[in-house]
Amino acid sequence: MEHSNPNLTIADLGEQQLLQRLYQFCSPSKVGDDAAVLTPRPGHHIVVTTDMLVDGIHFSDRTTSPADVGWRAAAANLSDIAAMGAMPLGLTISLGLPETLSVHWLDQLYQGIADCLNTYGTAIIGGDLSRSAVVTVSMTALGEVLPSAQILRTTAQPGDAIVVTGVHGAARAGLELLLNPDWGQTLSTAEQLELKQAHQHPQPRLDVIQCLRQIAPEVRVSGMDSSDGLADAVLQICRASGVGAEIQQTHIPIPKSLQATQALTSEQILEWALYGGEDFELVLCLPLPSAQALIATMGAGSAIIGHITLERNVNVLDRQGIEHPLNMQSGYQHFG
Amino acid sequence: MEHSNPNLTIADLGEQQLLQRLYQFCSPSKVGDDAAVLTPRPGHHIVVTTDMLVDGIHFSDRTTSPADVGWRAAAANLSDIAAMGAMPLGLTISLGLPETLSVHWLDQLYQGIADCLNTYGTAIIGGDLSRSAVVTVSMTALGEVLPSAQILRTTAQPGDAIVVTGVHGAARAGLELLLNPDWGQTLSTAEQLELKQAHQHPQPRLDVIQCLRQIAPEVRVSGMDSSDGLADAVLQICRASGVGAEIQQTHIPIPKSLQATQALTSEQILEWALYGGEDFELVLCLPLPSAQALIATMGAGSAIIGHITLERNVNVLDRQGIEHPLNMQSGYQHFG
Numbered sequence: 001m002e003h004s005n006p007n008l009t010i011a012d013l014g015e016q017q018l019l020q021r022l023y024q025f026c027s028p029s030k031v032g033d034d035a036a037v038l039t040p041r042p043g044h045h046i047v048v049t050t051d052m053l054v055d056g057i058h059f060s061d062r063t064t065s066p067a068d069v070g071w072r073a074a075a076a077n078l079s080d081i082a083a084m085g086a087m088p089l090g091l092t093i094s095l096g097l098p099e100t101l102s103v104h105w106l107d108q109l110y111q112g113i114a115d116c117l118n119t120y121g122t123a124i125i126g127g128d129l130s131r132s133a134v135v136t137v138s139m140t141a142l143g144e145v146l147p148s149a150q151i152l153r154t155t156a157q158p159g160d161a162i163v164v165t166g167v168h169g170a171a172r173a174g175l176e177l178l179l180n181p182d183w184g185q186t187l188s189t190a191e192q193l194e195l196k197q198a199h200q201h202p203q204p205r206l207d208v209i210q211c212l213r214q215i216a217p218e219v220r221v222s223g224m225d226s227s228d229g230l231a232d233a234v235l236q237i238c239r240a241s242g243v244g245a246e247i248q249q250t251h252i253p254i255p256k257s258l259q260a261t262q263a264l265t266s267e268q269i270l271e272w273a274l275y276g277g278e279d280f281e282l283v284l285c286l287p288l289p290s291a292q293a294l295i296a297t298m299g300a301g302s303a304i305i306g307h308i309t310l311e312r313n314v315n316v317l318d319r320q321g322i323e324h325p326l327n328m329q330s331g332y333q334h335f336g
Numbered sequence: 337m338e339h340s341n342p343n344l345t346i347a348d349l350g351e352q353q354l355l356q357r358l359y360q361f362c363s364p365s366k367v368g369d370d371a372a373v374l375t376p377r378p379g380h381h382i383v384v385t386t387d388m389l390v391d392g393i394h395f396s397d398r399t400t401s402p403a404d405v406g407w408r409a410a411a412a413n414l415s416d417i418a419a420m421g422a423m424p425l426g427l428t429i430s431l432g433l434p435e436t437l438s439v440h441w442l443d444q445l446y447q448g449i450a451d452c453l454n455t456y457g458t459a460i461i462g463g464d465l466s467r468s469a470v471v472t473v474s475m476t477a478l479g480e481v482l483p484s485a486q487i488l489r490t491t492a493q494p495g496d497a498i499v500v501t502g503v504h505g506a507a508r509a510g511l512e513l514l515l516n517p518d519w520g521q522t523l524s525t526a527e528q529l530e531l532k533q534a535h536q537h538p539q540p541r542l543d544v545i546q547c548l549r550q551i552a553p554e555v556r557v558s559g560m561d562s563s564d565g566l567a568d569a570v571l572q573i574c575r576a577s578g579v580g581a582e583i584q585q586t587h588i589p590i591p592k593s594l595q596a597t598q599a600l601t602s603e604q605i606l607e608w609a610l611y612g613g614e615d616f617e618l619v620l621c622l623p624l625p626s627a628q629a630l631i632a633t634m635g636a637g638s639a640i641i642g643h644i645t646l647e648r649n650v651n652v653l654d655r656q657g658i659e660h661p662l663n664m665q666s667g668y669q670h671f672g
Contacts, residue, residue, distance in 0.1 A: 039381050
């Protein structure tokens with residue numbers, strides 16, 4: 001890898017050499033046959049999630065290096081595994097690549113994917129390569145979970161506390177800094193870096209799953225991740241469970257740097273926290289005592305932001321105690 | 337579905353309606369959460385295989401209807417599951433779609449996928465939708481297998497009989513008929529249909545796996561499928577196992593219609609049988625008595641075509657007993 005010619009293209013290498021090169025990033029015992037083989041632990045169920053990223057739609061060289069495209073894509077899939085209460089077993093990658101693509105770009109993409117997976121104790125277990133006019137990255141992540149530890153969207157109950165595992169709005173602010181460097185000049189260099197990292201290098205919350213297993217192994221937990229926004233997560237859980245929610249605006253954890261900045265009104269901060277998306281935190285609904293124990297263990301950034309209600313409305317209460325219904329309109333839609 | 341307007345596009349529907357529409361083709365208990373959940377039987381390992389198909393590279397409206405694109409893609413993934421000795425547990429689909437694509441095309445694609453999966457007792461368990469300038473279909477199939485029943489490429493041994501589970505060259509002939517309808521006019525309509533079906537509607541050989549479990553549950557079987565050609569399969573197995581092979585040209589099963597036709601020389605028939613690809617049969621290496629029992633059970637089309645040798649060369653013996661080394665040059669390469 002270290003001697004790679006920056007002008008070398010996919011077409012220069014050919015499929016066999018390309019595969020040999022990519023194998024170096026993979027789990028050696030898994031690749032090379034018609035399919036990868038995984039051995040789940042006894043009694044565990046398998047969870048499977050899949051994602052497709054397309055150049056120009058989901059990533060852009062303007063805001064994201066190939067290594068960060070790889071990291072973010074892997075992190076998004078691991079976040080879905082965490083959102084099921086599971087721990088990862090491995091990930092497959094299918095790539096559609098133009099023949100003119102530089103091998104250096106591809107190396108960096110794989111390095112980003114491998115770095116993320118290694119950080120969370122898992123690996124690339126297989127894949128497929130195809131020609132395509134548009135760079136396309138399709139990933140499928142697999143995980144394992146004991147049936148009693150599954151986190152579903154459908155099982156939230158009135159009275160449950162609603163926990164978020166970290167701050168919201170950071171990834172959206174980081175994107176703003178990348179697209180529009182003049183914005184946020186009142187922020188320190190360290191603050192800017194932290195927000196950009198939130199966008200480019202999100203951390204899937206598999207640590208929360210391990211924590212939950214220790215402090216509340218038998219407790220019913222409903223939830224999902226906040227990849228499409230905090231508002232979307234609360235609405236999806238409520239819809240799937242046939243319940244409502246009441247959120248305290250002041251309890252939503254916001255990055256400290258945004259609280260202090262003059263660059264945003266409080267309305268804009270709330271907008272980014274609710275609808276910004278891509279923070280990859282978990283939104284969990286569980287009985288209050290377990291929620292309090294979880295917050296105590298996770299510490300800074302995590303919070304109880306409200307509770308599940310029998311009535312099916314989803315409202316945010318502002319500082320004055322006035323109710324504002326949450327809506328999906330501001331949420332991210334892939335089509336239409 | 338039955339009332340679909342042929343002019344309706346993806347953009348007309350929007351993501352939520354599109355998802356609701358596609359859910360109708362899916363296993364209802366699996367979709368709707370962050371990930372699908374599968375329950376493998378105790379003691380079974382999980383096998384995972386993935387494929388990406390790109391419009392203009394892997395399929396074309398000229399030779400394949402959207403329903404057949406779906407069937408073939410699903411069949412190719414199930415063939416990889418069979419090639420591991422496994423039975424399928426489910427399949428995820430990620431789609432990249434232009435907004436101008438007709439919903440009718442997408443319905444037909446999903447119908448083809450669902451028809452194939454239902455035929456083999458499995459289902460769509462999840463997926464992802466994305467915008468893309470190029471229609472891109474990425475599938476990941478999962479299966480389960482007892483460790484003792486795994487079929488790997490690495491375990492062929494000198495003396496093993498080499499079994500093919502059906503005729504070769506049929507899919508290549510079917511493609512020729514579709515691309516070049518003037519060819520093969522000496523064939524009957526029924527013969528033409530059969531060859532076209534071999535290309536458009538391949539059958540993954542999961543039946544062979546069930547058969548193997550009954551007649552030889554404890555026997556070591558090495559092998560893979562012949563999706564990239566019979567020659568490629570034999571060469572890959574030999575390379576992975578560190579062995580060679582001797583193939584009897586006259587033992588390779590060829591479609592009856594091709595044996596009789598004036599449209600091809602015997603050299604062309606052999607070329608298509610060895611290098612044509614996409615017949616989706618299995619190429620299996622196992623001790624002779626088990627191979628004979630397997631052939632006896634499977635019947636017409638299956639055959640022992642040769643044996644594994646200690647010497648690492650891979651040769652085809654012609655009618656006169658003259659050796660011809662097999663080469664990869666004629667095999668299908670995705671890049672380069």
